[in-house]
Amino acid sequence: xxxxxxxxxxxxxxxxxxxxxxxxxxxxxxxxxxxxxxxxxxxxxxxxxxxxxxxxxxxxxxxxxxxxxxxxxxxxxxxxxxxxxxxxxxxxxxxxxxxxxxxxxxxxxxxxxxxxxxxxxxxxxxxxxxxxxxxxxxxxxxxxxxxxxxxxxxxxxxxxxxxxxxxxxxxxxxxxxxxxxxxxxxxxxxxxxxxxxxxxxxxxxxxxxxxxxxxxxxxxxxxxxxxxxxxxxxxxxxxxxxxxxxxxxxxxxxxxxxxxxxxxxxx
Ligand code: HEM
Numbered sequence: 001x002x003x004x005x006x007x008x009x010x011x012x013x014x015x016x017x018x019x020x021x022x023x024x025x026x027x028x029x030x031x032x033x034x035x036x037x038x039x040x041x042x043x044x045x046x047x048x049x050x051x052x053x054x055x056x057x058x059x060x061x062x063x064x065x066x067x068x069x070x071x072x073x074x075x076x077x078x079x080x081x082x083x084x085x086x087x088x089x090x091x092x093x094x095x096x097x098x099x100x101x102x103x104x105x106x107x108x109x110x111x112x113x114x115x116x117x118x119x120x121x122x123x124x125x126x127x128x129x130x131x132x133x134x135x136x137x138x139x140x141x142x143x144x145x146x147x148x149x150x151x152x153x154x155x156x157x158x159x160x161x162x163x164x165x166x167x168x169x170x171x172x173x174x175x176x177x178x179x180x181x182x183x184x185x186x187x188x189x190x191x192x193x194x195x196x197x198x199x200x201x202x203x204x205x206x207x208x209x210x211x212x213x214x215x216x217x218x219x220x221x222x223x224x225x226x227x228x229x230x231x232x233x234x235x236x237x238x239x240x241x242x243x244x245x246x247x248x249x250x251x252x253x254x255x256x257x258x259x260x261x262x263x264x265x266x267x
Contacts, residue, residue, distance in 0.1 A: 007090040008117065010099070016084045017103040026076045030186050032104040033168025038077040039101020039260060040164070041070065042094070045129040046262035048152040053129035054263025057122035058093035068131040073174035094119030098260040105256065108167055110188030111249035114257040119264055137177065137222040138209055141231035144224055151262055153255065159237035160251040161259065162228055166192035170211075170220060177211050179220035188249075193242035195219065196229045 021032050042060055045053030059065050066075060078097070085096055095117045102113040122128075135147045148158045167185055170177035182191040201212040201221050212221040228234045241248035 008088050008095075010117070013084065013088060013091065013096070013099065014103050016087065017081075017100050018107055020080055020084065021104065021107055024080060026080065027171070029169060031077065031080055032108045032186055034073065034077045035080070035100045035104040036164060036167065038074050039098045039104070040161075041074060041134060042097050043259045043262055044135075044147075044151065045133040046151045047129070047133070048150065048262075051263060053133060055094055055098045055260055056119045056264045057127045058097055058119070059122050059125065059128040060097070061093060061121075062125035062128055064125040065128040065131070068134070070131075070134040070136075073171060091117075092119050092121045094121055101256075101260065105188055105252075108186050108188040111253040113253050113260075115260060116266075118266065135224060137175065137224045139224060139227075141227040141234060144227060144234075151259070153258075155233045156237050156251065157255040157258070159228055159234050159241065160248065160255045162225065163190065163192050163241055163248055163252055164256075165222075165225060166190065170222070176209050177220065177222060178207070179211075179213075179218070181219060181221065181225070183219070190241050190245040190248045192225075193238050193248065196221070196225065196238060197242050201226060 021030065021035070024031055026034055039055070042058065043055040047053050060071060060074065061078070065071065081096055081100055085091065085093060098119070099115060099117070102115045105111070105113055133147070133150075135144060144158060145155075148161070153161070165181045167182075167188055169180045169185060172178045182195060184191060195214065199214040199219070201214060204211050204213040204220070210223060212226060213219065228238050241251070
C-alpha cells in the first residue's frame with residue numbers, strides 16, 4: 001500500500017459518506033441504493049480472461065464508460081461524492097466509489113463488507129472497458145451466467161449478489177423500468193427473495209419494457225429477477241436466502257467484497 005492510501009482516515013471518510021446519505025435525496029429518494037449501484041457498475045465490467053474492467057481506475061469518470069446506457073443515472077451518485085473526494089487528496093476516486101458502496105450497504109442494515117484501499121485512478125479513457133459488459137435486464141438465466149461467469153462468479157454468488165435488489169428503485173428515465181422491488185427499499189434484508197416466492201408475479205399491462213408486478217401493483221421485478229426463481233439451480237439458492245437472512249447477509253458480504261476487488265492489484 002502506498003503512503004498516500006495509508007494517509008487517508010477511512011473512519012472520517014465513512015462518517016462523511018453516512019452524512020451525505022442521511023442528509024441528501026436524489027430525485028426524492030435516499031442515495032444509499034444508488035451508491036451501491038455505482039460500486040457494482042464500476043466493478044461489474046471485469047473480464048477475468050483479459051484482466052480488463054473492474055473498479056481499479058474509476059474509468060466511469062470518462063464519457064466513454066459513463067455514456068454506456070447501463071450507467072444512466074450514476075452521474076448523480078458521482079456528483080454526491082465529489083465534495084468528499086475533494087476533502088481527502090490522498091484518496092482515489094476508485095477507492096471512494098467502492099468504499100461508498102460498502103458504507104451504503106452497512107448503513108441500510110446490511111452485513112459488514114470487507115474492503116481494502118489500493119485502487120488507482122486511470123489517466124484517460126483508453127483504460128475504459130467496452131460498453132455492453134453489464135447485464136441486460138430483459139434477458140434470462142443464460143445471459144446472467146454469461147456475464148457473471150466472465151467475472152469469475154458461480155451460481156451461488158450470482159444469486160446472493162442479485163439479492164441487492166432488495167433495496168432501491170427502477171427509474172423510467174434511467175433504465176426504462178419503473179418502481180421498487182420491496183416495501184422497504186432502504187432496508188438491506190432478504191425481502192427480495194421472500195417476495196419472489198410469496199407473491200404472484202404477472203406482466204405489468206400496457207408497459208414497455210416488459211416487467212412484472214405483484215398483486216398490489218406497487219412492487220416490480222425485472223425479467224432477470226424472475227430468472228432467479230425460474231432457473232432450477234438459481235432457485236435452490238434463492239430458497240435458502242428467502243428462509244435465512246443471516247445466510248444471505250454472509251454470502252452477499254463475501255460475494256460483494258470479491259466483486260469490488262476484481263482486477264485490483266494486490267501484493
Ligand atoms: C442480472 C443482474 C442485474 C441486472 C440485469 C440489474 C439491472 C438493474 C436495473 C435495470 C436497475 C434499475 C436502474 C434504474 O432505472 O435506476 C437496477 C437497479 C439497481 N441495482 Fe441492479 N441489476 C443486476 C444486478 C445487480 C447487482 C449484482 C447489484 C449489487 C450488488 C445491483 C444493485 C442495484 C441497486 C442497489 C439498484 C437500485 C438503484 C437505485 O435505487 O437507484 N444490481 N439494476
